[in-house]
Amino acid sequence: MSEQLEKPIYLDYSATTPMDERVVTEMLKYMGPESSFGNPASRSHSFGWTAESAVETARKQVADLVGANPKEIIFTSGATESDNLAIKGVAHFNQKRGKHIVTCKTEHKAVLDSCRQLEREGYEVTYLDPMQNGLIDLKVLEDALRDDTTLVSIMHVNNEIGVIQDIEAIGKICRERKIIFHVDAAQSAGKVEINLEELPVDLMSFSAHKIYGPKGIGALYVQRKPRVRLEAQMHGGGHERGMRSGTLATHQIVGMGEAFRIAKEEMVEENKRLLKLRNRLYDGVKDMEEVYVNGDIDHRIAGNINISFNYVEGESLLMALSDLAISSGSACTSASLEPSYVLRALGRNDELAHSSIRFTMGRYTTEEEIDRTIKLVRKAVDKLRDLSPLWDMYKDGIDIDSIEWAAH
Amino acid sequence: MAYGEKVLDHYENPRNVGSFESADNVGTGMVGAPACGDVMKLQIKVSDEGVIEDAVFKTYGCGSAIASSSLLTEWVKGKTLDEAQAIKNTQIAEELALPPVKIHCSVLAEDAINAAVADYKQKNG
Numbered sequence: 001m002s003e004q005l006e007k008p009i010y011l012d013y014s015a016t017t018p019m020d021e022r023v024v025t026e027m028l029k030y031m032g033p034e035s036s037f038g039n040p041a042s043r044s045h046s047f048g049w050t051a052e053s054a055v056e057t058a059r060k061q062v063a064d065l066v067g068a069n070p071k072e073i074i075f076t077s078g079a080t081e082s083d084n085l086a087i088k089g090v091a092h093f094n095q096k097r098g099k100h101i102v103t104c105k106t107e108h109k110a111v112l113d114s115c116r117q118l119e120r121e122g123y124e125v126t127y128l129d130p131m132q133n134g135l136i137d138l139k140v141l142e143d144a145l146r147d148d149t150t151l152v153s154i155m156h157v158n159n160e161i162g163v164i165q166d167i168e169a170i171g172k173i174c175r176e177r178k179i180i181f182h183v184d185a186a187q188s189a190g191k192v193e194i195n196l197e198e199l200p201v202d203l204m205s206f207s208a209h210k211i212y213g214p215k216g217i218g219a220l221y222v223q224r225k226p227r228v229r230l231e232a233q234m235h236g237g238g239h240e241r242g243m244r245s246g247t248l249a250t251h252q253i254v255g256m257g258e259a260f261r262i263a264k265e266e267m268v269e270e271n272k273r274l275l276k277l278r279n280r281l282y283d284g285v286k287d288m289e290e291v292y293v294n295g296d297i298d299h300r301i302a303g304n305i306n307i308s309f310n311y312v313e314g315e316s317l318l319m320a321l322s323d324l325a326i327s328s329g330s331a332c333t334s335a336s337l338e339p340s341y342v343l344r345a346l347g348r349n350d351e352l353a354h355s356s357i358r359f360t361m362g363r364y365t366t367e368e369e370i371d372r373t374i375k376l377v378r379k380a381v382d383k384l385r386d387l388s389p390l391w392d393m394y395k396d397g398i399d400i401d402s403i404e405w406a407a408h
Numbered sequence: 409m410a411y412g413e414k415v416l417d418h419y420e421n422p423r424n425v426g427s428f429e430s431a432d433n434v435g436t437g438m439v440g441a442p443a444c445g446d447v448m449k450l451q452i453k454v455s456d457e458g459v460i461e462d463a464v465f466k467t468y469g470c471g472s473a474i475a476s477s478s479l480l481t482e483w484v485k486g487k488t489l490d491e492a493q494a495i496k497n498t499q500i501a502e503e504l505a506l507p508p509v510k511i512h513c514s515v516l517a518e519d520a521i522n523a524a525v526a527d528y529k530q531k532n533g
Binding site for chain 2: 311312313314315316319339349350351354386387388389390391392400405406
């Protein structure tokens with residue numbers, strides 16, 4: 001396992017992606033002294049005008065991928081900022097109407113921590129439990145809504161398990177009650193068809209670096225008809241129609257636009273290819289004993305598979321798989337030793353949560369890489385199970401849950 | 409995270425992996441919990457003179473937990489029960505150069521030898 005012949009195989013596309021070469025090429029046109037480096041807010045010379053025009057082209061490219069009007073796209077520093085702006089911005093603006101927010105336990109920390117902050121400010125937040133497959137039970141959602149609920153925030157695609165929520169159905173429920181609906185789409189844009197012209201969604205967060213654009217840039221969709229109002233979280237020059245002040249990062253925005261343009265053009269074909277790779281990977285390991293897929297297998301993006309290899313601890317598995325760039329739901333390094341909160345919210349027991357590995361494939365993943373991954377994973381799991389007292393107990397037919405473990 | 413050389417060595421080539429058949433001269437210690445992400449099973453075979461003749465382990469846990477238990481089996485062999493129980497987690501942590509977040513792995517190893525000795529003594533009390 002020490003034969004590190006080449007760079008590790010990158011299977012962590014949900015963490016981030018490399019920039020597409022076409023994106024890099026576009027961005028370089030707005031950086032150096034000979035480039036169109038102007039401030040898009042400069043109205044008095046051509047440097048500014050050219051930059052502004054580039055920003056507006058990118059705004060349209062972003063809007064086009066998701067069926068929005070360019071005027072509904074606000075550029076931010078990333079999906080985390082978009083989530084903060086949407087959640088705190090709407091909660092603050094509507095606080096006279098009510099101070100109750102509904103979200104889900106499996107949301108990204110950018111959403112959960114924004115909600116926690118609102119709780120500190122005196123708001124009430126309901127954190128829904130998803131079903132075992134990671135999807136939201138619409139009935140549970142409906143029951144959680146109250147007269148003073150002003151906002152529902154649910155992610156489109158989960159970053160760990162890749163499941164796709166039915167945002168259309170959730171949006172309809174919110175519309176009926178005139179509750180604002182925010183969707184974190186950092187993991188879904190460019191991977192799942194999104195048409196905001198028809199979807200009952202009021203706010204949607206986007207990130208560029210999850211789909212081959214640059215890091216440090218994102219956007220928030222703010223619906224115009226009917227108009228969604230929110231309180232700015234960043235104050236200054238009144239950029240982005242007053243919702244997000246700060247000089248527009250032209251090169252970043254251009255990169256995001258190009259990335260979204262490419263995604264629109266290539267998404268359908270790319271998804272077909274990724275689905276084949278994902279199935280190839282899963283088919284290559286599913287005959288092993290005690291292998292579980294986390295999250296619904298059908299309502300899931302093509303490039304994600306999250307698997308628990310029972311009786312093998314995730315961090316040691318990562319160590320054995322040092323030729324792969326992957327991530328685990330285990331958290332043996334953290335002080336709390338808490339495994340993935342997402343998997344726990346699905347009701348997975350702690351062992352399975354500790355034993356989980358997320359594989360996310362993308363534009364540059366090859367069949368050869370998947371085949372090599374299968375070989376490495378099988379070898380590592382076998383090796384670690386030979387070392388595992390829990391595996392022995394399982395093999396001897398001993399129920400691990402029947403033992404009184406001394407938690408430490 | 410980056411692992412120290414000794415952790416890697418024990419992880420790649422764990423010493424004394426295995427199990428003993430249950431017997432009067434075998435003491436078994438199983439510590440930790442699956443929910444916490446680590447379980448160590450340490451077994452010692454004790455001679456009539458009270459010396460640990462052989463030791464084996466199986467560990468479910470991170471690389472540092474595996475290395476701590478592997479190292480422990482090497483250290484306890486040839487020791488009396490008292491000498492084995494005198495092994496402190498800090499010695500293990502130092503030998504393996506464990507970072508602060510991994511100290512609990514060495515604590516678990518210390519717990520394991522104590523539990524194995526206690527089990528042996530109970531059987532032969």
